[in-house]
Amino acid sequence: MNFQEFEPDSEHTFSEDNALTGDLPQIRSLKDLISHVTGRGEEGNMTLEDSGISEPLPFPFIAIVGQMEMKLALTLSLINPNIGGVLLIGPRGTGKTTAVRSLLDLLPEVRRSKCVYGCMPEDIETAGIDAVCPDCAKKHAEGQSLTVVEQSRLVELPLNATLAEVVGGFDERARIHDRLRLKRGILAQADQSVLYVDEINLLPDEIVDALLDAAAMGFFTVRRGPLSATYRSRFTLIGSMNPEEGNLRPQIMDRFGLRVIVQGLSEPQQRLLAYRRVQEYLENRRKFIHKFNPETRISQEEIQATRNRLKEVSISDAIAQKGIRLIQQLEIESLRAEITWFETARAYSAADGRTEVTLDDLRAVAHMALRLRKSEFTLGYLKQRQQEDKLLSSSLEALLSEKK
Numbered sequence: 001m002n003f004q005e006f007e008p009d010s011e012h013t014f015s016e017d018n019a020l021t022g023d024l025p026q027i028r029s030l031k032d033l034i035s036h037v038t039g040r041g042e043e044g045n046m047t048l049e050d051s052g053i054s055e056p057l058p059f060p061f062i063a064i065v066g067q068m069e070m071k072l073a074l075t076l077s078l079i080n081p082n083i084g085g086v087l088l089i090g091p092r093g094t095g096k097t098t099a100v101r102s103l104l105d106l107l108p109e110v111r112r113s114k115c116v117y118g119c120m121p122e123d124i125e126t127a128g129i130d131a132v133c134p135d136c137a138k139k140h141a142e143g144q145s146l147t148v149v150e151q152s153r154l155v156e157l158p159l160n161a162t163l164a165e166v167v168g169g170f171d172e173r174a175r176i177h178d179r180l181r182l183k184r185g186i187l188a189q190a191d192q193s194v195l196y197v198d199e200i201n202l203l204p205d206e207i208v209d210a211l212l213d214a215a216a217m218g219f220f221t222v223r224r225g226p227l228s229a230t231y232r233s234r235f236t237l238i239g240s241m242n243p244e245e246g247n248l249r250p251q252i253m254d255r256f257g258l259r260v261i262v263q264g265l266s267e268p269q270q271r272l273l274a275y276r277r278v279q280e281y282l283e284n285r286r287k288f289i290h291k292f293n294p295e296t297r298i299s300q301e302e303i304q305a306t307r308n309r310l311k312e313v314s315i316s317d318a319i320a321q322k323g324i325r326l327i328q329q330l331e332i333e334s335l336r337a338e339i340t341w342f343e344t345a346r347a348y349s350a351a352d353g354r355t356e357v358t359l360d361d362l363r364a365v366a367h368m369a370l371r372l373r374k375s376e377f378t379l380g381y382l383k384q385r386q387q388e389d390k391l392l393s394s395s396l397e398a399l400l401s402e403k404k
């Protein structure tokens, strides 16, 4: 952590608590403003997929009809952050955005730093008292807590966000007064939260790379001119995309822990039930949410308890070896395949109240963890290189035996 080179950003609390957590609509352009004031997508669209603003009263997760795989993937990703996020792939109007926003009431509690630099007591444990800022060092010496327990947040990344807004950059307001300082970006604000990116396939590559790197490392460093700062960024990344609107690079696809194909409901009875619920919700949001409140609360408590229990769940070598064999049979090269698959199975086992991963656990989460992992390009490339190496070896052998 780097504390010396910039001043604490006194403005950050405002943006963090309001603009990015979905309490207020994002209005960044005239188009956004028009969308907001005309309520486009809110009343006019049953699925709420296009609403473009966060609903302060999200549709209850429990009330979503069908879509079992999507619901399972999202729940497991809240239980085990090591799963590495979820990518929802499907056409418009299948409820992807609604489902992600509905997670708001299920989010677990996390321990968060009270300090703008994000100092944590474990920094002191691992690197000594100099690893935290002077204020926190003082607090620690006085026996005061550096952290507070609060509910994890849901942060939405606006599609038109700039790289500076995402990773952080110069604080322009301070610059007017001839002072140079950095402002935290969305990534830092999303620490220990769920970061949702709708239409991730339409984001510029540089932003997607920054997101995925920060998510994988759990921290990131911003350098702007003479200033630099390192921030924690341990967030669960959830992306959604409509494949009709453009592809995602295969290497990005691979970096999401789970990939769920979301389709419209096929059963007429389910569709009718979904329609009735949306109708009821639009009529009186508060009343509808209240109806599902007891179940929502139980689910939230279960997610929290399962999360706390997760460290007790293990996977034996015998089971893990079977899994790895399957991955090799499928010719999946990426090591992320087994990491995600096993971590997801651990969460699944924990959710079922067990402490040992079984083959059935692996089976239950295999599709979401392993699909869309294989890259034909990589496979072809590796085979060509193997052939090339073989040719090299045999040519070398021939040359060397000639010499003798």
Ligand SMILES: [Zn+2]
Residues within 6 Å of the ligand: 115, 116, 117, 118, 119, 132, 133, 134, 135, 136, 137
């Ligand atoms: Zn501090």
